Amino acid sequence: MMRDTRIRRMPMALSALVALALAILPLPAVLDAFRPDFLVLVVFYWCIESPRAGGLSLAFFAGLALDVIQGVVLGQHALALTLMGAWATHLRLRIRVFSMLSQCLVVFMLLTGYQFIVFWVDGATGNPVTNFSRWLAPIIGALLWPVLISFMGKLHER
Amino acid sequence: MVAFRSTDASGRTTGLLFRCVLYSLIALALIIVDKRYAHLVKIRQFLSVVAYPVQVAVASPFEGWHWFRDNVTTRDALRADKTKLEAELRVAQFRLQRYEALEAETQRLRALRDNTAGVTDRFVIGDIMNVDLDAFRERVLVDKGAGDGVYVGQAVLDSGGVFGQVARVGQLTSEVILVSDAAHAIPVQINRNGLRTVAVGTGDTNRLKLPYLPTSADVVAGDLLVTSGLGGGFPAGYPVGTIAEVKRDPAQSLADVDVKPAAALDRSRELLFVWLKPQAAELPPPAKPAPVTKK
Numbered sequence: 001m002m003r004d005t006r007i008r009r010m011p012m013a014l015s016a017l018v019a020l021a022l023a024i025l026p027l028p029a030v031l032d033a034f035r036p037d038f039l040v041l042v043v044f045y046w047c048i049e050s051p052r053a054g055g056l057s058l059a060f061f062a063g064l065a066l067d068v069i070q071g072v073v074l075g076q077h078a079l080a081l082t083l084m085g086a087w088a089t090h091l092r093l094r095i096r097v098f099s100m101l102s103q104c105l106v107v108f109m110l111l112t113g114y115q116f117i118v119f120w121v122d123g124a125t126g127n128p129v130t131n132f133s134r135w136l137a138p139i140i141g142a143l144l145w146p147v148l149i150s151f152m153g154k155l156h157e158r
Numbered sequence: 159m160v161a162f163r164s165t166d167a168s169g170r171t172t173g174l175l176f177r178c179v180l181y182s183l184i185a186l187a188l189i190i191v192d193k194r195y196a197h198l199v200k201i202r203q204f205l206s207v208v209a210y211p212v213q214v215a216v217a218s219p220f221e222g223w224h225w226f227r228d229n230v231t232t233r234d235a236l237r238a239d240k241t242k243l244e245a246e247l248r249v250a251q252f253r254l255q256r257y258e259a260l261e262a263e264t265q266r267l268r269a270l271r272d273n274t275a276g277v278t279d280r281f282v283i284g285d286i287m288n289v290d291l292d293a294f295r296e297r298v299l300v301d302k303g304a305g306d307g308v309y310v311g312q313a314v315l316d317s318g319g320v321f322g323q324v325a326r327v328g329q330l331t332s333e334v335i336l337v338s339d340a341a342h343a344i345p346v347q348i349n350r351n352g353l354r355t356v357a358v359g360t361g362d363t364n365r366l367k368l369p370y371l372p373t374s375a376d377v378v379a380g381d382l383l384v385t386s387g388l389g390g391g392f393p394a395g396y397p398v399g400t401i402a403e404v405k406r407d408p409a410q411s412l413a414d415v416d417v418k419p420a421a422a423l424d425r426s427r428e429l430l431f432v433w434l435k436p437q438a439a440e441l442p443p444p445a446k447p448a449p450v451t452k453k
Contacts, residue, residue, distance in 0.1 A: 025216055057181075083182060
């Protein structure tokens with residue numbers, strides 16, 4: 001069991017770092033609104049795949065990293081990622097046996113919940129973003145989920 | 159809440175609920191402390207240093223590409239550039255001829271009024287780092303931070319005009335909020351007639367608006383907007399934009415005025431951080447009102 005945990009820490013940290021880099025990768029302004037929340041997807045993946053390796057801690061610290069790097073109120077993404085990561089962990093046994101379509105739907109729901117918490121904290125701290133295009137990210141993220149699964153599966157099987 | 163305590167394959171409870179609540183409370187506490195008090199500034203400065211390698215790693219391939227493109231150019235392109243720059247320089251020098259005299263005159267007139275507020279003192283040039291911050295806010299990351307003396311609220315210009323102001327300072331980097339951000343407003347005046355108002359960002363990079371001008375205000379398309387220097391944040395007299403369109407609806411009391419920003423908000427790579435001259439003479443404190451004596 002211990003060995004199991006230790007083995008999975010490395011790809012976890014690595015994938016989170018890559019996702020963080022993808023989150024700030026410069027994109028043309030047109031595409032920027034369509035950027036999926038890579039780091040959030042990666043966190044969900046690890047919460048579902050191996051929660052014992054510290055999926056929830058990953059969620060919290062990944063959220064904190066997003067807060068610092070995007071320059072928003074400290075704790076905003078951390079809160080959203082913790083709550084949704086916990087939900088993903090709670091649902092993980094069910095999600096694993098779902099068909100790909102159902103999995104995408106669950107991920108869409110989780111991503112929407114995530115956006116909603118971020119949206120809510122934005123509003124509560126007095127700088128709301130009323131731009132409608134922020135609700136596109138969950139759709140694109142959910143469509144990206146199968147790609148991510150197959151890619152990440154290969155990544156840590158090695 | 160028992161349902162939430164999921165058991166692992168090995169049969170051990172993971173304490174998911176406990177950890178979820180713990181982390182959420184920490185996050186909520188962070189939000190509240192960060193919003194209400196200034197205690198987290200130091201922590202954030204430290205964390206921004208930790209984030210710096212990631213930002214550099216992401217930005218460096220693009221920097222490398224820019225460098226490559228700058229270095230690998232044909233002789234013809236360089237010659238064309240040179241001719242163009244020489245022409246621009248000639249025009250600029252022609253315009254500069256009277257600058258020194260005008261500057262001295264302005265200083266003298268300002269000294270008469272004991273008012274040197276809003277006069278620029280020195281500049282530092284910063285490069286925009288090639289990383290995207292929040293997609294829905296107009297902000298950029300610049301490679302100058304507290305180590306270079308940058309402070310929150312500092313005015314930032316580019317070669318065209320006012321670019322924005324410093325929103326947050328890290329040790330090595332700082333975040334600049336653009337004049338076009340929906341949360342940004344800047345005191346301006348119309349250069350033609352001195353009419354003062356406030357230019358507010360819209361969230362659209364190529365548009366600001368003047369929401370507080372009455373329908374009868376003397377403003378026409380093409381008017382130049384400059385900073386008024388009121389409020390003390392920005393130096394006075396720098397171009398902010400030109401009026402693009404004025405819509406007057408007789409039924410409304412306020413005009414709908416669109417402004418095209420003067421700075422190349424989506425194209426600039428180099429920015430100027432501006433330090434203002436310290437106030438020369440503080441105004442004398444207002445005389446104390448005579449104590450009211452009760453009989």
